[in-house]
Amino acid sequence: xxxxxxxxxxxxxxxxxxxxxxxxxxxxxxxxxxxxxxxxxxxxxxxxxxxxxxxxxxxxxxxxxxxxxxxxxxxxxxxxxxxxxxxxxxxxxxxxxxxxxxxxxxxxxxxxxxxxxxxxxxxxxxxxxxxxxxxxxxxxxxxxxxxxxxxxxxxxxxxxxxxxxxxxxxxxxxxxxxxxxxxxxxxxxxxxxxxxxxxxxxxxxxxxxxxxxxxxxxxxxxxxxxxxxxxxxxxxxxxxxxxxxxxxxxxxxxxxxxxxxxxxxxxxxxxxxxxxxxxxxxxxxxxxxxxxxxxxxxxxx
Amino acid sequence: xxxxxxxxxxxxxxxxxxxxxxxxxxxxxxxxxxxxxxxxxxxxxxxxxxxxxxxxxxxxxxxxxxxxxxxxxxxxxxxxxxxxxxxxxxxxxxxxxxxxxxxxxxxxxxxxxxxxxxxxxxxxxxxxxxxxxxxxxxxxxxxxxxxxxxxxxxxxxxxxxxxxxxxxxxxxxxxxxxxxxxxxxxxxxxxxxxxxxxxxxxxxxxxxxxxxxxxxxxxxxxxxxxxxxxxxxxxxxxxxxxxxxxxxxxxxxxxxxxxxxxxxxxxxxxxxxxxxxxxxxxxxxxxxxxxxxxxxxxxxx
Numbered sequence: 093x094x095x096x097x098x099x100x101x102x103x104x105x106x107x108x109x110x111x112x113x114x115x116x117x118x119x120x121x122x123x124x125x126x127x128x129x130x131x132x133x134x135x136x137x138x139x140x141x142x143x144x145x146x147x148x149x150x151x152x153x154x155x156x157x158x159x160x161x162x163x164x165x166x167x168x169x170x171x172x173x174x175x176x177x178x179x180x181x182x183x184x185x186x187x188x189x190x191x192x193x194x195x196x197x198x199x200x201x202x203x204x205x206x207x208x209x210x211x212x213x214x215x216x217x218x219x220x221x222x223x224x225x226x227x228x229x230x231x232x233x234x235x236x237x238x239x240x241x242x243x244x245x246x247x248x249x250x251x252x253x254x255x256x257x258x259x260x261x262x263x264x265x266x267x268x269x270x271x272x273x274x275x276x277x278x279x280x281x282x283x284x285x286x287x288x289x290x291x292x293x294x295x296x297x298x299x300x301x302x303x304x305x306x307x308x309x310x311x312x313x314x315x316x317x318x319x320x321x322x323x324x325x326x327x328x329x330x331x332x333x334x335x336x337x338x339x340x341x342x343x344x345x346x347x348x349x350x351x352x353x354x355x356x357x358x359x360x361x362x363x364x365x366x367x368x369x370x371x372x373x374x375x376x377x378x379x380x381x382x383x384x385x386x387x388x389x390x391x392x393x
Numbered sequence: 394x395x396x397x398x399x400x401x402x403x404x405x406x407x408x409x410x411x412x413x414x415x416x417x418x419x420x421x422x423x424x425x426x427x428x429x430x431x432x433x434x435x436x437x438x439x440x441x442x443x444x445x446x447x448x449x450x451x452x453x454x455x456x457x458x459x460x461x462x463x464x465x466x467x468x469x470x471x472x473x474x475x476x477x478x479x480x481x482x483x484x485x486x487x488x489x490x491x492x493x494x495x496x497x498x499x500x501x502x503x504x505x506x507x508x509x510x511x512x513x514x515x516x517x518x519x520x521x522x523x524x525x526x527x528x529x530x531x532x533x534x535x536x537x538x539x540x541x542x543x544x545x546x547x548x549x550x551x552x553x554x555x556x557x558x559x560x561x562x563x564x565x566x567x568x569x570x571x572x573x574x575x576x577x578x579x580x581x582x583x584x585x586x587x588x589x590x591x592x593x594x595x596x597x598x599x600x601x602x603x604x605x606x607x608x609x610x611x612x613x614x615x616x617x618x619x620x621x622x623x624x625x626x627x628x629x630x631x632x633x634x635x636x637x638x639x640x641x642x643x644x645x646x647x648x649x650x651x652x653x654x655x656x657x658x659x660x661x662x663x664x665x666x667x668x669x670x671x672x673x674x675x676x677x678x679x680x681x682x683x684x685x686x687x688x689x690x691x692x693x694x
Contacts, residue, residue, distance in 0.1 A: 219519035276578065
């Protein structure tokens with residue numbers, strides 16, 4: 093089993109982005125701008141948002157956080173988005189999900205200018221992915237493809253199981269790999285004989301948010317495992333069962349550990365796997381930076 | 394093996410549409426309008442277009458054919474589409490594909506007003522299907538779902554193989570059935586061990602345009618077969634091998650016969666199947682009428 097090192101591949105992407113931002117600044121006198129809109133105080137969202145902000149600053153992207161109170165009205169939130177749509181210094185807008193339950197998420201997202209949809213969540217962006225006409229892709233699926241490409245893993249004709257059918261990961265990655273000539277099956281909570289499907293897979297992409305769900309006897313020898321799950325464990329026996337040595341040590345210090353949707357016993361049967369942490373999560377934020385630069389270039393042609 | 398009778402189900406839809414158009418006319422003084430734009434003289438396209446025109450007239454929809462010469466310029470074609478976008482008597486616009494090779498199909502389609510995209514081919518329409526937020530669906534995939542529903546065929550949890558990954562049939566039907574909780578695999582020319590995939594399928598949807606491609610030993614007993622192919626055969630030995638008795642008789646009269654992508658030997662192992670002709674083709678035009686009425690109602694709210 094060989095690690096698909098998200099940290100390393102992401103680092104290379106980040107270096108490239110940094111160089112490109114510097115070049116663009118020299119040529120145009122401007123830098124790409126990314127604004128993250130966050131409503132309310134969901135602690136997980138706060139962590140993600142601050143890591144995006146930090147990375148943007150590191151690569152020279154002008155990062156801006158718009159933190160709105162959970163009590164903000166729909167009208168005010170929409171007004172903010174429209175203001176950002178008009179702001180030529182803002183090239184990419186990301187509305188951090190989930191929004192508080194009182195909001196109609198799709199109504200809010202639909203106010204985003206499609207040219208600034210850095211997450212590729214709008215219907216038009218999703219449609220372009222399916223139609224194989226997209227120029228940028230949603231961050232996590234794009235990160236998956238980039239890490240597989242980086243390790244020269246051939247996708248064409250491979251049996252791929254995508255576990256999970258969210259519009260953020262499952263559906264777009266399935267479309268992207270179908271367009272790359274994989275044979276893709278989306279499995280989910282209603283799938284019968286999931287084990288049969290998994291056993292037949294050359295590549296498994298797990299995005300369901302259930303810690304250690306995929307275990308060794310569900311996969312074939314030599315499978316390639318891509319783990320999108322980021323799950324927090326607080327119970328020592330679970331950490332001992334599912335986590336790497338390093339995470340077990342971290343647990344002893346911090347009182348929690350992180351694990352994915354794939355159990356370490358399954359990794360042992362794989363030819364390649366993405367660890368959690370240090371796998372797809374790292375790729376996701378790196379791609380966000382790349383997407384922002386792409387939108388900047390489109391808007392400044 | 395029981396026939397999924399597209400002729401019959403389509404007839405019921407058409408009757409409903411007819412009644413609804415009459416009611417709408419009484420209420421609003423207007424009738425839905427459908428315009429088909431056709432460029433050049435592709436004979437197959439001419440046949441499809443004239444059948445759409447006939448059916449529209451039959452149900453009381455105001456049908457309009459815009460027949461443009463193959464020599465029309467891109468600018469003129471776009472001008473025509475923009476004129477139709479503005480025409481409030483036209484609720485649905487359909488650009489008959491394929492366009493002559495000199496045109497950039499996606500550039501032309503992108504000029505269509507999304508509200509009048511009766512075929513659901515635009516990125517925004519496709520995205521809404523994936524995101525499970527669509528109100529109308531592309532005609533052929535929608536026809537497939539409606540015929541399965543009509544015969545109360547349970548989709549949830551079923552293993553579905555979609556053979557073919559076009560944006561007109563394969564990709565949207567895969568998304569629609571995934572949203573209905575089937576476990577869907579899209580297979581195509583690069584798929585390895587296609588037979589293994591097909592043998593495992595509860596439902597097979599064939600949309601590749603290869604006459605009689607799926608034969609008996611590729612499917613399991615009791616499979617449900619949906620045949621989207623419409624292939625014309627001119628050789629007697631092929632007609633005898635693949636076609637129904639009725640088509641064989643027609644061949645003796647006309648010199649050609651029609652068959653789908655699924656061989657009659659496979660139909661014999663199925664629990665249900667859609668014949669060709671008289672299956673999905675009939676459904677497709679019926680759904681086009683339904684979609685037109687839906688767009689009329691949206692535009693006249």
